[in-house]
Amino acid sequence: MEQLWAADGALTVREVHERLAGTRDLAYTTVMTVLDRLAKKKLTERERDGKAWRYKAAAPREEMAADLMRDALDRAGDRREALVRFVGQVSDEEAALLRDALARLEAREG
Amino acid sequence: MEQLWAADGALTVREVHERLAGTRDLAYTTVMTVLDRLAKKKLTERERDGKAWRYKAAAPREEMAADLMRDALDRAGDRREALVRFVGQVSDEEAALLRDALARLEAREG
DNA sequence: AGCATCTACTACGTAACGTCGTAGACGGCT
DNA sequence: AGCCGTCTACGACGTTACGTAGTAGATGCT
Numbered sequence: 001m002e003q004l005w006a007a008d009g010a011l012t013v014r015e016v017h018e019r020l021a022g023t024r025d026l027a028y029t030t031v032m033t034v035l036d037r038l039a040k041k042k043l044t045e046r047e048r049d050g051k052a053w054r055y056k057a058a059a060p061r062e063e064m065a066a067d068l069m070r071d072a073l074d075r076a077g078d079r080r081e082a083l084v085r086f087v088g089q090v091s092d093e094e095a096a097l098l099r100d101a102l103a104r105l106e107a108r109e110g
Numbered sequence: 111m112e113q114l115w116a117a118d119g120a121l122t123v124r125e126v127h128e129r130l131a132g133t134r135d136l137a138y139t140t141v142m143t144v145l146d147r148l149a150k151k152k153l154t155e156r157e158r159d160g161k162a163w164r165y166k167a168a169a170p171r172e173e174m175a176a177d178l179m180r181d182a183l184d185r186a187g188d189r190r191e192a193l194v195r196f197v198g199q200v201s202d203e204e205a206a207l208l209r210d211a212l213a214r215l216e217a218r219e220g
Numbered sequence: 221a222g223c224a225t226c227t228a229c230t231a232c233g234t235a236a237c238g239t240c241g242t243a244g245a246c247g248g249c250t
Numbered sequence: 251a252g253c254c255g256t257c258t259a260c261g262a263c264g265t266t267a268c269g270t271a272g273t274a275g276a277t278g279c280t
Contacts, residue, residue, distance in 0.1 A: 001237090001238075005187070012257095013257075013258090014256085014257085026238090026239080026240090027239070027240050027241085028240095028256095028257090029239085029240055029241070029242095029258095030238070030239050030240060032257080032258075032259090033237095033238080033239080033240080033260095034237090034238075034239090036258090036259085037236095037237080037238095050247095050257095051245085051246060051247075051256075051257055051258080052256080052257060052258085053257085053258080060191075061185075061186060061187045061188075061192075062186050062187060062188050062191040062192040062195055063192075063195050065182045065183060065185055065186035065187075065192040065195075065196075066182075066186075066192050066193075066195035066196040066198075066199055067199075068178070068179075068181075068182030068185075069178075069179045069182045069183060069192075069196045070196070070199050070200070071178075071182075072175045072176075072178030072179045072182060073175060073179060073200075073204070075171075075175055075178075076171060076172050076175035076176075077115070077171045077172060077175075078171075078172055079204060079207060080207045080210075080211075081170075081172040082171075082172040082173075082175040082176050082179075083176075083204070083207050083208050083211045084172075084211040084214065085172055085173050085175075085176035086175075086176040086179045086180070086211070087208070087211040087212055087215050088176075088211075088215065089176055089177070089180050090180070090183075094183070094189060094193070095212060095215060097189060097190045097193050098193050098197070098208070098212060099212055100190075101190075101193045101194040101196070101197040101198075102197055102205060102208060102209055102212070104194065105197050105198065105205060111268085111269075122226095123226075123227090124225085124226085136269090136270075136271090137270070137271050137272085138225095138226090138271095139227095139270085139271055139272070139273095140269070140270050140271060142226085142227075142228090143268095143269085143270080143271080144268085144269075144270090146227090146228085147267090147268080160226095160277095160278085161225075161226055161227080161276085161277055161278070162225080162226060162227085163226085163227080
């Protein structure tokens with residue numbers, strides 16, 4: 001149900017429901033409940049728009065992924081070991097991306 | 111229930127149960143069920159030892175963490191962006207560890 | 221044969237999640 | 251004013267995962 005991230009800005013329940021109508025046949029209230037629960041979990045923010053709520057992702061998909069990676073790392077015990085294993089699993093391309101990201105970080109922080 | 115990783119090698123249900131007896135007051139069968147379920151999920155391997163099973167972690171805690179990090183990354187959409195955000199969240203020390211791990215990888219793979 | 225040990229199977233409560241329905245509030249149109 | 255459509259709030263149900271545990275039955279030692 002997180003294809004809401006695929007959509008762009010802040011959407012109302014109706015809009016999300018309409019966008020989903022093509023691929024999935026969901027009740028309007030289903031979409032509502034999900035959006036509401038996401039909001040409760042702070043994964044989504046909402047603001048009033050007339051009588052309706054307008055939802056938008058609290059953080060982009062990529063931020064969520066990064067958060068999950070952090071969580072995983074935090075449960076590792078030996079961080080060094082976990083990181084070593086992680087980069088060992090990663091594709092060459094991803095390793096390059098990582099190096100790049102680290103380089104940028106260094107540049108930004110000195 | 112994953113303090114089984116804290117223990118070292120392959121343990122039988124009874125042994126795990128005994129080790130846990132100090133901190134948690136669990137029924138023998140509880141330990142058994144958990145170990146069995148972990149085995150079903152391939153998180154643990156078991157081999158016969160007389161009539162008993164002897165369980166050992168299929169992968170160390172750190173490997174599991176690395177796997178989770180991979181999973182998270184795979185759900186990211188834009189990997190580059192996710193990695194950038196991830197290194198942005200990471201502590202200086204962890205960034206250093208990461209750099210180190212990448213350097214080793216490079217050395218090993220050419 | 222009897223007893224201890226161990227496994228397999230089942231069960232129960234709780235929690236999260238996807239799915240949905242009903243009830244009620246609010247605003248526009250006639 | 252009264253009806254109708256739109257939207258929300260809240261509750262509900264099935265499924266799955268998980269922690270906990272009991273019972274039944276196999277197996278092996280004495």
